[in-house]
Amino acid sequence: MMQKIKENTAIFPWEDKPENCQDVLWRHSNNPIIDRYAIPTSNSIFNSAVVPFKDGYAGVFRCDNKAVQMNIFAGFSKNGIDWEINHKPIEFEAGNTDMIASDYKYDPRVVFIEDRYWITWCNGYHGPTIGIGYTFDFKEFFQCENAFLPFNRNGVLFPQKINGKYAMLSRPSDNGHTPFGDIYISYSPDMKYWGEHRCVMKATNFEDSAWQCTKIGAGPIPILTDEGWLMIYHGVINTCNGFRYAMGSALLDENEPDKVKYRTQPYLLGPAETYEMVGDVPNVVFPCAALHDIKEDKLAIYYGAADTVVGLAYGKLSEVVQFTKENSL
Amino acid sequence: MMQKIKENTAIFPWEDKPENCQDVLWRHSNNPIIDRYAIPTSNSIFNSAVVPFKDGYAGVFRCDNKAVQMNIFAGFSKNGIDWEINHKPIEFEAGNTDMIASDYKYDPRVVFIEDRYWITWCNGYHGPTIGIGYTFDFKEFFQCENAFLPFNRNGVLFPQKINGKYAMLSRPSDNGHTPFGDIYISYSPDMKYWGEHRCVMKATNFEDSAWQCTKIGAGPIPILTDEGWLMIYHGVINTCNGFRYAMGSALLDENEPDKVKYRTQPYLLGPAETYEMVGDVPNVVFPCAALHDIKEDKLAIYYGAADTVVGLAYGKLSEVVQFTKENSL
Amino acid sequence: MMQKIKENTAIFPWEDKPENCQDVLWRHSNNPIIDRYAIPTSNSIFNSAVVPFKDGYAGVFRCDNKAVQMNIFAGFSKNGIDWEINHKPIEFEAGNTDMIASDYKYDPRVVFIEDRYWITWCNGYHGPTIGIGYTFDFKEFFQCENAFLPFNRNGVLFPQKINGKYAMLSRPSDNGHTPFGDIYISYSPDMKYWGEHRCVMKATNFEDSAWQCTKIGAGPIPILTDEGWLMIYHGVINTCNGFRYAMGSALLDENEPDKVKYRTQPYLLGPAETYEMVGDVPNVVFPCAALHDIKEDKLAIYYGAADTVVGLAYGKLSEVVQFTKENSL
Amino acid sequence: MMQKIKENTAIFPWEDKPENCQDVLWRHSNNPIIDRYAIPTSNSIFNSAVVPFKDGYAGVFRCDNKAVQMNIFAGFSKNGIDWEINHKPIEFEAGNTDMIASDYKYDPRVVFIEDRYWITWCNGYHGPTIGIGYTFDFKEFFQCENAFLPFNRNGVLFPQKINGKYAMLSRPSDNGHTPFGDIYISYSPDMKYWGEHRCVMKATNFEDSAWQCTKIGAGPIPILTDEGWLMIYHGVINTCNGFRYAMGSALLDENEPDKVKYRTQPYLLGPAETYEMVGDVPNVVFPCAALHDIKEDKLAIYYGAADTVVGLAYGKLSEVVQFTKENSL
Amino acid sequence: MMQKIKENTAIFPWEDKPENCQDVLWRHSNNPIIDRYAIPTSNSIFNSAVVPFKDGYAGVFRCDNKAVQMNIFAGFSKNGIDWEINHKPIEFEAGNTDMIASDYKYDPRVVFIEDRYWITWCNGYHGPTIGIGYTFDFKEFFQCENAFLPFNRNGVLFPQKINGKYAMLSRPSDNGHTPFGDIYISYSPDMKYWGEHRCVMKATNFEDSAWQCTKIGAGPIPILTDEGWLMIYHGVINTCNGFRYAMGSALLDENEPDKVKYRTQPYLLGPAETYEMVGDVPNVVFPCAALHDIKEDKLAIYYGAADTVVGLAYGKLSEVVQFTKENSL
Amino acid sequence: MMQKIKENTAIFPWEDKPENCQDVLWRHSNNPIIDRYAIPTSNSIFNSAVVPFKDGYAGVFRCDNKAVQMNIFAGFSKNGIDWEINHKPIEFEAGNTDMIASDYKYDPRVVFIEDRYWITWCNGYHGPTIGIGYTFDFKEFFQCENAFLPFNRNGVLFPQKINGKYAMLSRPSDNGHTPFGDIYISYSPDMKYWGEHRCVMKATNFEDSAWQCTKIGAGPIPILTDEGWLMIYHGVINTCNGFRYAMGSALLDENEPDKVKYRTQPYLLGPAETYEMVGDVPNVVFPCAALHDIKEDKLAIYYGAADTVVGLAYGKLSEVVQFTKENSL
Numbered sequence A, B, C, D, E, F: 001m002m003q004k005i006k007e008n009t010a011i012f013p014w015e016d017k018p019e020n021c022q023d024v025l026w027r028h029s030n031n032p033i034i035d036r037y038a039i040p041t042s043n044s045i046f047n048s049a050v051v052p053f054k055d056g057y058a059g060v061f062r063c064d065n066k067a068v069q070m071n072i073f074a075g076f077s078k079n080g081i082d083w084e085i086n087h088k089p090i091e092f093e094a095g096n097t098d099m100i101a102s103d104y105k106y107d108p109r110v111v112f113i114e115d116r117y118w119i120t121w122c123n124g125y126h127g128p129t130i131g132i133g134y135t136f137d138f139k140e141f142f143q144c145e146n147a148f149l150p151f152n153r154n155g156v157l158f159p160q161k162i163n164g165k166y167a168m169l170s171r172p173s174d175n176g177h178t179p180f181g182d183i184y185i186s187y188s189p190d191m192k193y194w195g196e197h198r199c200v201m202k203a204t205n206f207e208d209s210a211w212q213c214t215k216i217g218a219g220p221i222p223i224l225t226d227e228g229w230l231m232i233y234h235g236v237i238n239t240c241n242g243f244r245y246a247m248g249s250a251l252l253d254e255n256e257p258d259k260v261k262y263r264t265q266p267y268l269l270g271p272a273e274t275y276e277m278v279g280d281v282p283n284v285v286f287p288c289a290a291l292h293d294i295k296e297d298k299l300a301i302y303y304g305a306a307d308t309v310v311g312l313a314y315g316k317l318s319e320v321v322q323f324t325k326e327n328s329l
Helices: A002-006 A317-326 B002-006 B317-326 C002-006 C317-326 D002-006 D317-326 E002-006 E317-326 F002-006 F317-326
Strands: A025-027 A042-053 A056-065 A070-077 A092-094 A105-113 A116-124 A128-135 A141-143 A152-157 A166-172 A183-188 A193-201 A215-218 A223-225 A228-239 A242-252 A260-263 A285-293 A298-305 A309-316 B025-027 B042-053 B056-065 B070-077 B092-094 B105-113 B116-124 B128-135 B141-143 B152-157 B166-172 B183-188 B193-201 B215-218 B223-225 B228-239 B242-252 B260-263 B285-293 B298-305 B309-316 C025-027 C042-053 C056-065 C070-077 C092-094 C105-113 C116-124 C128-135 C141-143 C152-157 C166-172 C183-188 C195-201 C215-218 C223-225 C228-239 C242-252 C260-263 C285-293 C298-305 C309-316 D025-027 D042-053 D056-065 D070-077 D092-094 D105-113 D116-124 D128-135 D141-143 D152-157 D166-172 D183-188 D195-201 D215-218 D223-225 D228-239 D242-252 D260-263 D285-293 D298-305 D309-316 E025-027 E042-053 E056-065 E070-077 E092-094 E105-113 E116-124 E128-135 E141-143 E152-157 E166-172 E183-188 E195-201 E215-218 E223-225 E228-239 E242-252 E260-263 E285-293 E298-305 E309-316 F025-027 F042-053 F056-065 F070-077 F092-094 F105-113 F116-124 F128-135 F141-143 F152-157 F166-172 F183-188 F195-201 F215-218 F223-225 F228-239 F242-252 F260-263 F285-293 F298-305 F309-316
Touching: A042 A116, A042 A298, A056 A105, A056 A116, A070 A116, A105 A152, A105 A285, A116 A152, A152 A215, A166 A215, A183 A215, A183 B193, A193 A260, A193 B183, A223 A317, A228 A285, A228 A317, A242 A285, A242 A317, A260 A317, A298 A317, A309 A317, B042 B116, B042 B298, B056 B105, B056 B116, B070 B116, B105 B152, B105 B285, B116 B152, B152 B215, B166 B215, B183 B215, B193 B260, B223 B317, B228 B285, B228 B317, B242 B285, B242 B317, B260 B317, B298 B317, B309 B317, C042 C116, C042 C298, C056 C105, C056 C116, C070 C116, C105 C152, C105 C285, C116 C152, C152 C215, C166 C215, C183 C215, C195 C260, C223 C317, C228 C285, C228 C317, C242 C285, C242 C317, C260 C317, C298 C317, C309 C317, D042 D116, D042 D298, D056 D105, D056 D116, D070 D116, D105 D152, D105 D285, D116 D152, D152 D215, D166 D215, D183 D215, D195 D260, D223 D317, D228 D285, D228 D317, D242 D285, D242 D317, D260 D317, D298 D317, D309 D317, E042 E116, E042 E298, E056 E105, E056 E116, E070 E116, E105 E152, E105 E285, E116 E152, E152 E215, E166 E215, E183 E215, E195 E260, E223 E317, E228 E285, E228 E317, E242 E285, E242 E317, E260 E317, E298 E317, E309 E317, F042 F116, F042 F298, F056 F105, F056 F116, F070 F116, F105 F152, F105 F285, F116 F152, F152 F215, F166 F215, F183 F215, F195 F260, F223 F317, F228 F285, F228 F317, F242 F285, F242 F317, F260 F317, F298 F317, F309 F317
Parallel strands: A042 A105, A042 A285, A042 A309, A070 A105, A092 A141, A128 A152, B042 B105, B042 B285, B042 B309, B070 B105, B092 B141, B128 B152, C042 C105, C042 C285, C042 C309, C070 C105, C092 C141, C128 C152, D042 D105, D042 D285, D042 D309, D070 D105, D092 D141, D128 D152, E042 E105, E042 E285, E042 E309, E070 E105, E092 E141, E128 E152, F042 F105, F042 F285, F042 F309, F070 F105, F092 F141, F128 F152
Antiparallel strands: A025 A309, A042 A056, A056 A070, A105 A116, A116 A128, A128 A141, A152 A166, A166 A183, A183 A193, A193 B193, A215 A228, A223 A228, A228 A242, A242 A260, A285 A298, A298 A309, B025 B309, B042 B056, B056 B070, B105 B116, B116 B128, B128 B141, B152 B166, B166 B183, B183 B193, B215 B228, B223 B228, B228 B242, B242 B260, B285 B298, B298 B309, C025 C309, C042 C056, C056 C070, C105 C116, C116 C128, C128 C141, C152 C166, C166 C183, C183 C195, C215 C228, C223 C228, C228 C242, C242 C260, C285 C298, C298 C309, D025 D309, D042 D056, D056 D070, D105 D116, D116 D128, D128 D141, D152 D166, D166 D183, D183 D195, D215 D228, D223 D228, D228 D242, D242 D260, D285 D298, D298 D309, E025 E309, E042 E056, E056 E070, E105 E116, E116 E128, E128 E141, E152 E166, E166 E183, E183 E195, E215 E228, E223 E228, E228 E242, E242 E260, E285 E298, E298 E309, F025 F309, F042 F056, F056 F070, F105 F116, F116 F128, F128 F141, F152 F166, F166 F183, F183 F195, F215 F228, F223 F228, F228 F242, F242 F260, F285 F298, F298 F309
16 A cells, blocks of 8 residues: 555655765755745644645645634645645545534644545644544545544554554643653554553653653654654753754554664754744744655655744655664663 | 342442431431541542442442552442452453553442443553453453543443443543543443543533532443433532532433533532541542432442542432432533 | 711620630630531531621621532621521622622621721622622612722721721732732722722741731721721631631721731631631631620621631730730731 | 824834735834844833824833843934933832832833823832823823732723723733733723723633733723724733734724724734844734824834834734724634 | 660650550550640640650750741650640750851751750751751750751751761752652761762652652651661652651661661551641641660650641551561562 | 963953943854854753863863763863864763762863862752862863752852862752752862851842842852952843843952852843854853953853853953942842
8 A cells, every 4th residue: 555655756855965964864955845924824834744645745734824723724746845735724524423523723644544645633622632534635524533532642643554453653641731741552443443552652861861851742654664663753851941842763663563662862853943943932843744765765854843834854764764773762 | 231230139228318408418327438447458448439249239449558559459248338348459360451551540430231340440551541340250350451541530431332332431631630620421332442532521610610610520330310311420629728529410311421411500419527528638529439229219329538438428319310400500 | 987886785796715715816615606507508608797787787698509609698696696697699789880790709898887888808800809889788789890900809998988088908819829918908089999009018928927928818897996907817828738827916007007007926816626627628717807895895706717617706805906016026 | 182193293104015915014124123232221122102292202111221120211203213212211200199119110101191191001019010100291200109909011091081081901910920811991080099990801712813812911002993992912822932922903992992892813913023033032022002193094013022122013004903803803 | 875865764655555456656545745735825836856864855846836937945854745845945056156047947856966965957047958956954055057058858867976977867858848859868077067968768659659759858866776777757648638748667777878778668657636637737747756765675756746736656666677677668 | 379370371262342342241253152063962062161271271061962961071272262072071080989870960160279170060969969070181080079969050169268168159959940049158178078058149139130030150160359259140030931041240258258249230241142042942141161361351251052052252350340349239
């Protein structure tokens, strides 16, 4: 099934590593690729997801409007860099449920499984929890039962069933600016009922790796490699001037993904450019999606910057895996 | 199935309403019926569940030991008032899962469904969540998958399937002394995977009914009446000297139990006796179980008092239903 | 005007000081004089005000009902000890304003000025503030403009105009369990517009008098003595187990009552009896009214105990004044 | 009286809307118009007020000195853009009161009513409350009674009496970084005694308009239009990295200004330029004054940026009114 | 030196263990032995220390007066049960320092070392820290340098030098109701300069022993036994209604007392009697002193109850040691 | 001894004051002098110390690596501006103690006393406290006993003994983002045992000097001048968007340095350049070291900027002293 996606003939978004760059990831030279005012009503566009689609790419974008209401919008691109985003938010029809309330939607992820594109997001239902929907064509969208009770954020599906069941990462939360947070995995036979909840990975001790000592959450759809599932995630440190979000990576066991094989002690990319350090929420890089090409050994990570704009970073897939193994906690 | 329970020939624990008592519930004259030191290791025994069993009653008791470790213990009684509690906590074997960690167990509920006794409790698995187990005989116990991700408390099963699925009330929480809390319902086809989460009932506005304005949580197994499911629950107000727990009642639609038909504005029973106002946690009445006899129109509610001892209160089932309808918010 | 009140011929509530009692105040021997369940709907009756009326006494009582809704009720007594409290709360008509919303009413004070009985209370108008009303007969009641913006509590009128203006003590607050609080005075030419706000008295340093180091608030109507206004007030200390309320006294300058002449370093009466230490809010004595007879040198203080019941304490007026002078901060 | 001001012949500060600008407000091209170090002692100059005066403009400026003491300073300008600010703070003489303490002064507003210029500000008197003063010539200044008890901020007078009384907007606060706040109106016959307090407008629900869901406060003096009083105000959202201040507008009933006719769901202007996002307090735009010319249909709004400098924004008065009506909550 | 104390001929305070008592400690039958009003000015007398002296006992008592000012008072007893406490607090002269400020004194401990009685207490010097003083006769008292910087509480000396240096246990704190706290040891060559600070024992994990999971602090002077130093200490759990204090015991290595050999998982004595559960601070037992007679195998522990009165508990020294070894964490 | 340092022949880092600059301090024209990525593993380099060494300068640098682990690194420079920093952190051998644990090291200070270079830093030992070490050559380093119990930060030695004892400034703290903090002085005969703790200087009242009203801490090694010890320190204000750090100066009595002779009401330098306002922790200038040349009347201050990079500022020593005297609180 994933093969079909891989045979996507679209141009892969890419720039080679700059000379003198010692880092495992590097930024697109013309970041941010999407500005806060890219559609007429928007206050900010960030924390968004993309996926190969037809001869190009489709995306689901978090656009907060100027009332700072949060919603998700479909968009399309030929090259993964220049995007046309719809001016109206996605309207959902009922999927596997009578339609349920949705006070807000934010931080989407998208993945193709079997026959359709599944979307998960943070869904406002008496507080944040994980919403699930799907589409076949990015025109008609169907909303399903929420996966969990409130309060939860950062629900991320695996791109294929594991042991015959759908699998989802998530981070139990509270109803505010949650000051804690670990990554769990849950399974479902049918995308409706969920169980077998297991703790995957916890925030670290301050002394061991302070950038991820307050909370962590899964980012893009995990990528299957020879070393297991590559999970790129965000970690947070609580400074005296607020939360600072950076991104790291982990390798999870292919068949038992609650087993962490490796996990980076250093971050891969932290807020260091102006558009990452200045904006509605300073000092945030927040990855939500990644494209990869295993043959070409390319990885392109889309991340929200300062809760205001969308940035793009590149890396060699093999180097990221290698770095994760060699710099593991 | 429930009929079988009803035909239980045990003596129903009961005292008639005292003269001059105007209230819908009244206390057992020799409360507390279980003392904090009733077993050798205990610091406190409270928030416990009972169920008809053979020619008497069985119970699952929260006994905190003198290291204040929380665990659940089986116990037995002929009359529902005098109890023999085992000196060792329940040991579980694997039920529908490989055995999972359980840092602590507290606040159990017990219910007979179809062929066995199901137990739910607050289970320590990276924080509080809802543990599930079952027994056929109160000798061998089997522990299943946790129902939900952390953080959750007060998981209470309905005594029969609803629309072909198991149904459970619960209260999403945080990992501390949760200062908020509403009651939700979730469904499962198999006691392993859970979904279709719906909000049932929220904490009230301070002005409308302050005793339940901070948080609420389901108590005993709901009782099916002609007016729907009678749910006895606890409500909390946050005073300047801490949380005060009282108990109220609601009537839920028989087939769509996320629909609240009636809900008491006044409490049914609040902390007013010394053993309810003084103890390890002052000012707590916390109902976890109820016996009822529809023919005799009797209701006996077991509740934890001051997080220290077990109290027993009586009422006429029909009067409680009537009171709930006539004093609804 | 006050003379008229003094000529009230009612029996003054009184018991002589017990032998061996060294304290300046002593408790009524049959405290609490009003039980929490004294009217059918009540959960608690406390923090209430009384005033001479006809050949006996009238009162305005805080009765929280069993939904823990707060309201004020009229009541009557021949001897100041045995009370008949109305079963329905006071209903107000418009006084000097179009009727304004009143989400709740609590902690009343009552005083006769010139030609009528003025009532102040904590009024719920987008949070707590000071409500004002009046009555001529304790049958018809009229509600006026709130004195202040939210958030305020413990509004207490002086029993006569000062320099030609009405004068009111109050305590600016926040909208929760305010962890701070000082006593201010404000003036009004007409009971409608208020100004000339002055700080009267602050919470103390912990080292100087810890029982009143967290917050303070005026209690009964101030009493004019040869030494100035005798103000009985409550003080609060924040222990690791919550707020503890005791009562003290101060003497304010007759003509410039923002000048504090004396103020007790020790408390006069603190929670030490069971009904003061155990109840809905443990460790509270909260004075709201006092009767006095200057000729007989008698003082009777009504106070809420544990936010649950009403207690009564006695003292010699001259001894209280003397004690205040000799034990001043 | 207002006519007199309108006939002011000073040059109105103005720049036409830039091409391609879709917004209802646009920034001055050379913002910030006043730098943080514009006078020798200043650390920052922001949240300031201006008013037509003689053949130009006068202003009252919040200048925090390098000890970060807050005080207000007079200043003058011919064109409303280039300002000369006095190097010494305003010294007040007694107005309608014996002089009262004033620990600090900040966030001034200025308005001409009848015969003089009234100034209101946040006055430090045992915590923040509303100070009132006046001047005839911006040379001699007179300080009056504070309008309210602590704690209050953002006191804003209407430019004319309403129903024969002075009217003031304000926002009850606490003594810290107040995490709540709604707009109230109060009336006075004499600028000394205040009453008839009414709630005007509350912070919104998060789901409806998150930029103003934490607190709101009035900004410039309200402007009388055919649609009622145009009130420009600030709204605050609490992000995980602190408060973010943006500005919106509302239309209040001309004769009953506690009635809100329209109120913008989206903000009019949010922090998006570097000098608004970076400074002593990042992500703040805080409007305190506006000039308008009804004939020319011009509006010029002065706002503090990042609690550090003064910015200027322009709009068409009619477009702002229209936008407020068409984008109302 | 210690021998001299042992040869004290005073009657040892004692009652034999009640029949049916299964616990390692039991309470004096006439507890509390000292009432809150035992001296004229006192509000409460608790957390106090006693020591053999001449042919009886001397003590240093924490008496909070009715202004709730904290100070320490000397007292004397023939039998260790009936006490005469001075009505005036201890006045100190300068010991090894110019006299330093002392805003308050509370929670004393007393120990005889070499030639004099050393007293330590919580001393108010810009916040709580450890005060040190000595006396030869309980008439003249000398105050020395504070041992540590603020903030610290529960400074407890060992009864003899260890490796040639004085040794003191203490608990670093903050300046409020410290929600954390571990026991440290420090050494001094001269009772003036302190160093070599080592962590001895930490609060436990909630799952392991919840009664001591919030904070712990040393209680009486440690007692040298064949198994090392017996340290009786208090532990705290933070319930939703405040802190609950119980007492446990540990055995420390004789020569390296920062090494914990055993430590009780269960508490030895928790608040269960009314005078321990009800008072100024409910649910507190707080041991500050112990008498022991090794030959007679007797132990008598003095403890504050509910921050209001003094209780006395007995045990067999050998049983306490045995219990500590057999119930160790 | 200090003379020897003075005879250091290295080029003093310097730039003359820019024309039009009115301030007492001015920034290096090419700030920041050390970038966040100056060594391969670093995330940030800031809060660092330098000292004359041989014919140039040595330094101890705080480099947080990309796991945000904190450690200190040696570095060397010919001109005090261009630095070579070692790629590996300092490894310590035992000094006057068995080696003790050190979970992290940050915010170093360095000073030459008598025969060696002493280093102090914030040392992770069950929370932050003051670590002490020394070196003769910046190749071999020796770690001594911690000076104090946790929790403490900003330990700064005087450059010579005072009254025959070593003297250290420090700031008692808590274990989080301490919201309070005053400067104390302590003495030691031997760099091992510390005592005679005296309070030197407190955070100010908000009204008097708000930039330093939350907490203060010593910065560089104090400099002996004709007017006493010049202590440059940081002060913090808590804004609604977090802590803001600026720097000021004080003059302490030469022989009794707990006596403050003068202390600047205004700050000397606050965050105003982009690299000071934007970074991992916005709005921080944090001085840790200063070079001075008394003959040339030059002062060069090294400070951390935004917890990310190192800045350098210059001033005339005599002008700083004069400014401190003339602008004293």
